[in-house]
Amino acid sequence: MKTFTGESIKKLLKTEAIGKTIYLFEEVGSTNDIAFELARNGAPHGTIVIADSQTKGRGRLERKWISPPCLNLYISVILRPTIQAKDAPLLTLITSIALAETIKNHRAEASIKWPNDIVIDGKKAAGVLTEMQPRGGKVDFVVVGMGVNLNMTKEIMQRDMGEIAESATSVRAAIGYEVDRSKFTAGLINELQIWYQKFLKDGSNKIIREWTERWGAINRRVRVEFDENAVEGIALGLDENGYLVLKKDDGTSETIVAGDLILL
Numbered sequence: 001m002k003t004f005t006g007e008s009i010k011k012l013l014k015t016e017a018i019g020k021t022i023y024l025f026e027e028v029g030s031t032n033d034i035a036f037e038l039a040r041n042g043a044p045h046g047t048i049v050i051a052d053s054q055t056k057g058r059g060r061l062e063r064k065w066i067s068p069p070c071l072n073l074y075i076s077v078i079l080r081p082t083i084q085a086k087d088a089p090l091l092t093l094i095t096s097i098a099l100a101e102t103i104k105n106h107r108a109e110a111s112i113k114w115p116n117d118i119v120i121d122g123k124k125a126a127g128v129l130t131e132m133q134p135r136g137g138k139v140d141f142v143v144v145g146m147g148v149n150l151n152m153t154k155e156i157m158q159r160d161m162g163e164i165a166e167s168a169t170s171v172r173a174a175i176g177y178e179v180d181r182s183k184f185t186a187g188l189i190n191e192l193q194i195w196y197q198k199f200l201k202d203g204s205n206k207i208i209r210e211w212t213e214r215w216g217a218i219n220r221r222v223r224v225e226f227d228e229n230a231v232e233g234i235a236l237g238l239d240e241n242g243y244l245v246l247k248k249d250d251g252t253s254e255t256i257v258a259g260d261l262i263l264l
């Protein structure tokens with residue numbers, strides 16, 4: 001396993017602010033919690049927290065993110081965009097695009113599963129957890145957390161993940177060889193910078209178009225589960241806020257802010 005240090009990542013960065021400061025820990029509870037605390041105490045835009053392992057890695061709704069040591073990437077980035085708080089979910093979209101592009105650059109076919117999963121061959125390889133601190137109607141800061149399964153083999157997944165192993169994969173499992181974590185991480189940060197700049201320059205419509213091109217469910221029949229409810233229909237796309245628009249069987253459409261999407 002190659003060394004994984006802030007310096008080994010930094011020397012491959014082409015960014016200005018993002019990744020200028022990298023905190024790399026051996027083990028933390030959750031990188032999002034550390035980054036949130038740093039941001040609250042004034043850490044600048046672009047500050048990054050990475051951990052080799054997490055004991056309390058989180059998904060949405062306090063779900064667990066399985067985070068064993070020495071294998072994967074657990075990273076949180078502090079962003080301070082001058083945007084309305086209602087536009088913060090768009091940062092999940094740009095992060096998903098950056099992840100999909102980085103995985104593709106490693107020769108695996110990645111697609112995006114609304115709202116925050118990256119899948120390879122229909123199995124989850126990465127997830128995004130975006131958490132925001134608002135100030136008035138605007139964003140004070142956003143912490144974008146990414147968990148990416150890089151070097152877990154099928155055997156390790158079966159050993160460490162229980163029944164989740166069936167629906168999970170890793171970049172290594174897809175390409176058949178070990179991924180250099182420093183290179184992957186630097187590539188991801190570089191992509192994040194590109195898509196973040198595009199978002200600030202070109203606005204949400206362009207980002208939603210780009211996201212949709214990488215989406216695995218467009219015009220597919222899906223079920224979306226949220227808050228003990230479920231809706232079925234054809235996935236039409238995203239509205240200008242990044243919310244999912246479904247066409248139901250009765251011909252009406254429904255807009256869903258967040259949930260779990262299942263391809264039927």
Ligand code: BT5
Nearest residue numbers: 030032057058059060063065066075127128145146147168
């Ligand atoms: C996510 O949540 O997919 C967002 C995961 C974000 C994790 C990163 S790691 C760095 C940063 N620090 C944190 O504490 N979190 C972020 P969600 O859509 O709610 O999916 C969670 C579900 O994914 C779980 O309930 C499991 O079913 C599944 N899962 C858990 N660990 C997994 C893994 N390593 N690979 C694939 N699937 C996993």
